[in-house]
Amino acid sequence: MKVVLSLGSNLGRRFQTLQGAVDTLFDAPGLEFVRASPIYETDPVGGPGGQRPYLNAVVVAETTLAPRTLLERAQSVENAFGRVREERWGPRTLDIDLIVVGETVCDDPDLTLPHPRAHERAFVLVPWSKADPEGALPGHGPVARLLEGLGDQGVRLRDDLKLQRPD
Ligand SMILES: Nc1ncnc2c1ncn2[C@@H]1O[C@H](COP(=O)(O)OP(=O)(O)OP(=O)(O)O)[C@@H](O)[C@H]1O
Numbered sequence: 001m002k003v004v005l006s007l008g009s010n011l012g013r014r015f016q017t018l019q020g021a022v023d024t025l026f027d028a029p030g031l032e033f034v035r036a037s038p039i040y041e042t043d044p045v046g047g048p049g050g051q052r053p054y055l056n057a058v059v060v061a062e063t064t065l066a067p068r069t070l071l072e073r074a075q076s077v078e079n080a081f082g083r084v085r086e087e088r089w090g091p092r093t094l095d096i097d098l099i100v101v102g103e104t105v106c107d108d109p110d111l112t113l114p115h116p117r118a119h120e121r122a123f124v125l126v127p128w129s130k131a132d133p134e135g136a137l138p139g140h141g142p143v144a145r146l147l148e149g150l151g152d153q154g155v156r157l158r159d160d161l162k163l164q165r166p167d
């Protein structure tokens with residue numbers, strides 16, 4: 001089934017973190033890379049003020065894994081990349097959200113699918129629409145239509161950066 005993952009980083013070496021996360025996510029069986037979106041620089045949504053902008057991207061994949069197994073893999077990659085090494089207890093540098101996993105609908109706080117805030121987040125929808133123009137969010141409709149209703153949330157293409165296929 002199809003999986004859509006949202007990756008974001010706003011601390012440390014943001015691009016290297018995203019590429020490392022992609023390489024590691026696909027380094028085990030059960031998850032096959034299909035396509036990565038372009039990279040966007042985005043204004044932080046929510047959280048404390050004064051944060052650096054994020055780099056965000058969306059990755060489309062195919063999986064035979066159960067949604068919870070995917071969540072565990074995403075969290076272990078967050079743990080591997082998500083901390084600034086030189087700073088003990090430093091802030092997280094990587095967020096990986098499961099946006100959709102096939103047609104799975106799940107309302108557990110530990111795993112809510114589709115992601116409950118994806119439909120209102122330009123930092124998810126803009127890259128997703130580039131990686132997967134036919135994409136749709138179950139319960140909300142086509143990504144292209146969701147985007148029409150969103151204001152400009154400060155999402156800027158970084159065409160100087162490009163994710164490579166995982167090695
Ligand atoms: N679809 C999902 N993808 C990733 N994590 C999820 C999902 N649904 C629920 N979670 C849970 O959310 C928790 C992550 O919380 P965290 O504080 O990192 O949220 P966030 O990524 O900062 O914010 P947001 O959930 O708004 O994107 C994890 O413990 C995870 O179990």
Ligand SMILES: Nc1nc2c(c(=O)[nH]1)N=C(CO)CN2
Pocket residue numbers: 007008009042043044045046047054056095097123
């Ligand atoms: N621009 C941007 N803002 C965010 C992001 C993100 O990836 N990009 N992730 C968040 C928690 O998942 C909260 N806010």
